[in-house]
Amino acid sequence: MIITDVQAFKVVLPLAQPLHLGPLKIDKRDYAFVRIRTADGKQGTGFGFNRDGLVPEAVVRHLKSLLLGEEVLHTERLWESMYRATRFHGRRGLLMRAISAVDIALWDLKGQYAGLPLWQLLGGYAAEVPAYVAGGYYRADADTDTLRREYADYREQGYRGAKIMVGGATLAEDVRRVAAAREGIGEELPLMVDFNGALSSAKQALAAMEAFAPYQPAFVEEPFLMDNRVALRGFCDRTNVPVAVGEDESGRWAFRELIGDGLVDVLRHDATLVGGISEWIKVTMTGLSHEVPFYPHWFPEVHIHLAAAFPQGWGVELIPASSGIMGFDKLLDNPVEMEAGVARAPEEPGLGLRWKEEALEKWAVI
Incomplete structure (x- = not known):
């Protein structure tokens, strides 16, 4: 259950018609993804909005080194480690989006190892x-x-x-x-x-x-x-x-x-x-x-x-x-x-999501 790899990327999906959220105009959707892999071949996926930010870059630069070689099940210790290590860079916003995506991927893996859906x-x-x-x-x-x-x-x-x-x-x-x-x-x-x-x-x-x-x-x-x-x-x-x-x-x-x-x-x-x-x-x-x-x-x-x-x-x-x-x-x-x-609620272990890998590859921006 040891983490051997952490990957992060964004997926940009254009919208056919722009929309407005109050004062904000939105013409695309920009999602951040995190993939965490373990020594025995399992993979957990976390995600969230990137909002034209640098969430994947923050994962790779600030969080990846804290995760490699660590035990997937130790989510509380890993969360504390990530939060304390990045506290000077931002305790909210972009850095917390990065921590969130990592944590969701870890819980996806936790559910898979337990053989239970997260709920x-x-x-x-x-x-x-x-x-x-x-x-x-x-x-x-x-x-x-x-x-x-x-x-x-x-x-x-x-x-x-x-x-x-x-x-x-x-x-x-x-x-x-x-x-x-x-x-x-x-x-x-x-x-x-x-x-x-x-x-x-x-x-x-x-x-x-x-x-x-x-x-x-x-x-x-x-x-x-x-x-x-x-x-x-x-x-x-x-x-x-x-x-x-x-x-x-x-x-x-x-x-x-x-x-x-x-x-x-x-x-x-x-x-x-x-x-x-x-x-x-x-x-x-x-x-x-x-x-x-x-x-x-x-x-x-x-x-x-x-x-x-x-x-x-x-x-x-x-x-x-x-x-x-x-x-x-x-x-x-x-x-x-x-x-x-x-x-x-899904019955499959972890988040229970079946990703369209070809679609992720099509719209991914590394």
């Missing part, structure tokens, strides 16, 4: 979890009629609820968009709104939520950038809408502050950024000790295991392959899919 190895709470959908992205052809049909389709397909992007247009336009989504999905299913950090003050967020109130948002996600704790605190103190944050935050210490100060009602932490599966578990346990439920941010290929392992999870977030927004499905023979409102 069973970690806790085995439920083999099926509710499936929610993220949509309503800003696109040139997405008028209110298009949005209404999109969310009606989500209802008909059986999703347990849906999210819509806001914050990338005027408030008046966003109100029309949220109204169309609510009309499409119906009154009985939860509809969430996601600002993707577009706002800068509590007053802005409070005004927006007052305007959205007739459409009964189930939660509001990431109204501000995570560094803007002043605005988040002011908003949380005065809103009745549950606040979901965490997809852009890293490390247990930041979440200790968020949870302890009552600044989060739904945890959205992402194993590909928070510090891998090892750190995701620590954040989840902190949340559960405060009765804060979790709803992991996208990347269902890893989060299906985590959502299925522990109690008080909302479920898993999916983005349909047909939307062309992520492209990750092009890399897998068995992407996570919804059926009758649920996603079923």
Whole structure:
């Protein structure tokens, strides 16, 4: 079970049509991959967003030497070693993405050696979890009629609820968009709104939520950038809408502050950024000790295991392959899919993913 090789590369997938996430324009998807191999021939794969960064380079330059010759099963010791060795280069962001990808690959291997899928190895709470959908992205052809049909389709397909992007247009336009989504999905299913950090003050967020109130948002996600704790605190103190944050935050210490100060009602932490599966578990346990439920941010290929392992999870977030927004499905023979409102956790050991090696080679950038 000794590590003999660590490889890292990125995969760049062009999007057929650009989209907007609040102020961000996205015309491609840029993923970082880590492959860890052992002396007896097993291979674990970790991944996450590269975001035009240098995540693969960070793995090779700063982490690889700490891993070679080490025991795969010693994930806690290896995590501590990686975190301490890179603390002067950045305790969040790029370096934590690199640590996260490595840690996910190590847990993939751990599950393979145990002969168990990760969700069973970690806790085995439920083999099926509710499936929610993220949509309503800003696109040139997405008028209110298009949005209404999109969310009606989500209802008909059986999703347990849906999210819509806001914050990338005027408030008046966003109100029309949220109204169309609510009309499409119906009154009985939860509809969430996601600002993707577009706002800068509590007053802005409070005004927006007052305007959205007739459409009964189930939660509001990431109204501000995570560094803007002043605005988040002011908003949380005065809103009745549950606040979901965490997809852009890293490390247990930041979440200790968020949870302890009552600044989060739904945890959205992402194993590909928070510090891998090892750190995701620590954040989840902190949340559960405060009765804060979790709803992991996208990347269902890893989060299906985590959502299925522990109690008080909302479920898993999916983005349909047909939307062309992520492209990750092009890399897998068995992407996570919804059926009758649920996603079923894999039965294969580890992450249980079957990669399309030819697709990885086609779009890989070494």
